[in-house]
Amino acid sequence: MIAHEFETFLLAQEDTFLTPADKLAVIIDTHNIDHAKLLLSHMTYSRVPVVTEDNRFYGTIGLREIMLYQAEHELSDDELTEDISVVAKTDVATVEEDYDLAEVMRKLVDEPFLPVVGKDREFLGIITRKSILKAVNALLHNFYQDKK
Numbered sequence: 307m308i309a310h311e312f313e314t315f316l317l318a319q320e321d322t323f324l325t326p327a328d329k330l331a332v333i334i335d336t337h338n339i340d341h342a343k344l345l346l347s348h349m350t351y352s353r354v355p356v357v358t359e360d361n362r363f364y365g366t367i368g369l370r371e372i373m374l375y376q377a378e379h380e381l382s383d384d385e386l387t388e389d390i391s392v393v394a395k396t397d398v399a400t401v402e403e404d405y406d407l408a409e410v411m412r413k414l415v416d417e418p419f420l421p422v423v424g425k426d427r428e429f430l431g432i433i434t435r436k437s438i439l440k441a442v443n444a445l446l447h448n449f450y451q452d453k454k
Contacts (some may be wrong), residue, residue: 308408312445316407319441323410324422326431332357333390335364340386343372355421355429356394363421363429365396403430414438 308316332355333342346354346369353368367390375393376386399413400421410433413420419432 315445316441323433323437324431327429335391336389338387339390342390357429361429362427363423365394366398367394
């Protein structure tokens with residue numbers, strides 16, 4: 307449980323937590339693995355969300371899963387024609403849109419970001435560890451100044 311005063315301070319910055327889905331790079335679950343590998347190799351992100359055509363959260367993918375799959379099956383880049391859903395990580399921690407801040411912080415210990423899902427797993431966006439750390443940084447530097 308987070309102390310009430312700290313939680314109130316952090317939640318006042320809540321509008322900076324969520325990066326909306328329309329501002330994110332995502333991969334569609336039916337795109338082929340080669341396409342995902344190409345996209346990921348040109349991005350600065352190590353992992354991105356995978357969604358369905360109708361914007362339902364499916365999982366996440368990183369180059370690591372692709373490279374392991376490719377090595378295990380001894381495939382060339384030209385042979386990576388399966389859907390990305392074959393290699394996407396689906397046992398991913400998520401939070402619902404009415405999330406609890408303590409739950410978010412607990413889950414972000416092990417994840418760089420948490421997908422935020424709505425009804426029927428609609429993909430709404432992500433909360434990054436970085437956004438929470440910025441809020442905690444503001445708390446540590448400004449909490450008592452704001453109380454004066």
